[in-house]
Amino acid sequence: MAYFLELLVNGALVGLMYSLAALGFVLIYKSSGVPNLAQGALVMMAAYAAWAMVDFGLPLWAAVIAAAALMFAFGLLVERVLLRPMVGQPVIMVVMLTLGLEILLRGLVPGLLGAAPKPLDIGIGLAPVIVGDVFMNRAYLVGGVVAVVLIGASMLFFRTRLGTKLRAVSDDHVASWAVGLSVERAIAISWGIAGIAAVGAGVLWGSVQGVDWTLSSLLFPAVAVVILGGIDSIKGVFVGGLAVGILGSVIPGYLDAYAGGSTRDVVTSLIILLTIMIRPYGIFGREDIERI
Numbered sequence: 001m002a003y004f005l006e007l008l009v010n011g012a013l014v015g016l017m018y019s020l021a022a023l024g025f026v027l028i029y030k031s032s033g034v035p036n037l038a039q040g041a042l043v044m045m046a047a048y049a050a051w052a053m054v055d056f057g058l059p060l061w062a063a064v065i066a067a068a069a070l071m072f073a074f075g076l077l078v079e080r081v082l083l084r085p086m087v088g089q090p091v092i093m094v095v096m097l098t099l100g101l102e103i104l105l106r107g108l109v110p111g112l113l114g115a116a117p118k119p120l121d122i123g124i125g126l127a128p129v130i131v132g133d134v135f136m137n138r139a140y141l142v143g144g145v146v147a148v149v150l151i152g153a154s155m156l157f158f159r160t161r162l163g164t165k166l167r168a169v170s171d172d173h174v175a176s177w178a179v180g181l182s183v184e185r186a187i188a189i190s191w192g193i194a195g196i197a198a199v200g201a202g203v204l205w206g207s208v209q210g211v212d213w214t215l216s217s218l219l220f221p222a223v224a225v226v227i228l229g230g231i232d233s234i235k236g237v238f239v240g241g242l243a244v245g246i247l248g249s250v251i252p253g254y255l256d257a258y259a260g261g262s263t264r265d266v267v268t269s270l271i272i273l274l275t276i277m278i279r280p281y282g283i284f285g286r287e288d289i290e291r292i
Contacts, residue, residue, distance in 0.1 A: 005134050006136075011248060012246050013140035013245070015248070017201070017204060019237045020197065020205075022237050023194075024042060024198050025039045025223070026226055026236070026237050029231050029232055030158065032190045035091070035094065038098040038101040038105065040217060041102045041106050042194065043216065044216040046195065048109050048113050049070050050211075071195030072195050106216045109213075118212065120211050122204075139207060140208075143205075166189065224244050225244050228271055228275050230281060230284040230285025233285050247271065251263065
């Protein structure tokens with residue numbers, strides 16, 4: 001029973017850290033209606049930025065702030081240089097553009113800053129937190145708390161005046177232009193905010209597994225989270241992250257011994273496939289019905 005609880009609790013905490021990577025994906029889609037397949041590379045780039053600032057000599061808190069400012073500016077640059085010329089193009093072209101950006105950054109950033117894993121010490125410590133017979137990874141615990149705080153802050157953001165404008169732009173670009181809302185500015189702000197969210201995910205995951213190109217692979221579980229929870233639902237990010245993390249921990253915990261390992265990716269793939277087949281708009285996603 002203790003083994004099951006340990007898998008359950010640590011899986012839930014890992015899932016919440018997946019939610020940090022998925023949060024930027026949902027923020028962009030909820031704000032602008034643009035699917036972003038470059039979020040994994042943004043997380044990797046944010047981790048590299050924070051590591052570089054610390055290596056340069058900045059204290060951790062200043063490095064995180066500097067990385068957040070850099071990622072926000074990068075988000076604005078992506079909108080201005082890449083996305084603005086795509087206005088009016090089919091959505092699939094924008095999806096392919098973000099996928100191309102993901103592939104470009106995945107090779108370019110490690111090529112410039114080094115592909116070898118780099119340690120990022122954020123002072124959490126390696127000793128586990130013990131509650132009864134359950135051992136909890138301290139880094140996962142901190143990451144889970146940070147994820148809950150950022151998800152809650154994102155939910156509150158979309159109740160503000162700016163958040164309402166961004167949601168209006170996402171619902172209908174043409175109507176937003178008609179009433180004087182700047183669609184381009186809304187998309188730029190959403191990418192900037194997603195860049196800031198990527199800093200949280202990048203720093204925490206970088207402290208757990210080191211900073212290198214493999215952080216971009218967080219795109220895979222992040223996509224599973226947003227598909228399961230709902231691509232336009234921040235609440236879905238929380239629930240989807242818990243579900244993906246728990247299933248990806250408990251099932252491999254019992255099956256890896258018989259299957260020879262690596263069943264976590266299989267579980268994540270099945271979550272994506274079954275969700276698309278049974279409930280394609282996710283648990284909390286908005287179901288859009290178009291009449292032809």
